[in-house]
Amino acid sequence: xxxxxxxxxxxxxxxxxxxxxxxxxxxxxxxxxxxxxxxxxxxxxxxxxxxxxxxxxxxxxxxxxxxxxxxxxxxxxxxxxxxxxxxxxxxxxxxxxxxxxxxxxxxxxxxxxxxxxxxxxxxxxxxxxxxxxxxxxxxxxxxxxxxxxxxxxxxxxxxxxxxxxxxxxxxxxxxxxxxxxxxxxxxxxxxxxxxxxx
Numbered sequence: 001x002x003x004x005x006x007x008x009x010x011x012x013x014x015x016x017x018x019x020x021x022x023x024x025x026x027x028x029x030x031x032x033x034x035x036x037x038x039x040x041x042x043x044x045x046x047x048x049x050x051x052x053x054x055x056x057x058x059x060x061x062x063x064x065x066x067x068x069x070x071x072x073x074x075x076x077x078x079x080x081x082x083x084x085x086x087x088x089x090x091x092x093x094x095x096x097x098x099x100x101x102x103x104x105x106x107x108x109x110x111x112x113x114x115x116x117x118x119x120x121x122x123x124x125x126x127x128x129x130x131x132x133x134x135x136x137x138x139x140x141x142x143x144x145x146x147x148x149x150x151x152x153x154x155x156x157x158x159x160x161x162x163x164x165x166x167x168x169x170x171x172x173x174x175x176x177x178x179x180x181x182x183x184x185x186x187x188x189x190x191x192x193x194x195x196x197x198x
Contacts, residue, residue, distance in 0.1 A: 043115045045072050045078050051165035053090065060099035071189035080118070087117040089162070107163035115157065118194065124154065 032121070039047070047071050053061060067077050081100060084090045089109060091101045116122070127134035134140045 016073060039115065040119050042080060043118050044078070045067075045070075046084060046114055046118050047111060047165065048072065049077070049080060049084065050089065050102060050162050051167070053100060054107070054162060054166045055110050057102070057166075058100050060093055061099060062099040066100065083118060087114075089114060089117070102162065107161060110158055110163075111160050111162065112154075112157035114162070124150065 049066060049072070052066055052070055063077065063081065066072070066081075067074050070077070072080075081090065081092070085092050085100075089102075091103050093099065093101070125134075126143045127140050128146050129140040129142070131138075131140050136141055136143075142144075
């Protein structure tokens with residue numbers, strides 16, 4: 001699949017400097033080395049993109065739309081979309097009516113697969129205290145606690161699919177009249193309504 005042009009300008013979206021890119025790459029490397037239970041900035045951006053596409057099932061979404069709605073800097077967005085396309089998580093199409101799409105085959109993929117494709121393999125056994133040896137027989141002060149947290153974290157990454165990244169819509173609650181939803185009023189409207197009943 002061909003990569004869609006973002007068609008965004010420098011004035012429309014902030015462009016990260018070379019220093020920002022260097023800091024991002026360094027941050028990702030440190031996180032992999034220490035095995036922190038946190039997502040890298042690139043990983044967060046990738047999941048934000050995939051979540052936005054999941055909210056538009058079966059639709060081709062232009063890169064500039066994604067940039068506008070996710071607030072991801074345009075150059076980062078382009079690179080991450082290219083990585084996601086090469087890894088097979090998203091499809092792209094040029095021309096009128098084209099853009100980016102989360103295909104059906106990717107909806108069952110796990111976010112763990114995405115993060116590994118974006119950031120590389122994580123050091124799942126890294127010690128919080130960065131000890132060379134930290135295990136059941138030679139634990140650091142937080143080993144037992146950290147192990148439980150790490151297991152839950154890894155379980156979440158393995159169990160949540162890209163299809164699960166869709167935004168949850170709030171349920172409508174029945175109103176007092178005819179079971180419909182109750183309208184909410186602004187402060188100005190409330191003031192006007194109170195004055196009318198005096």
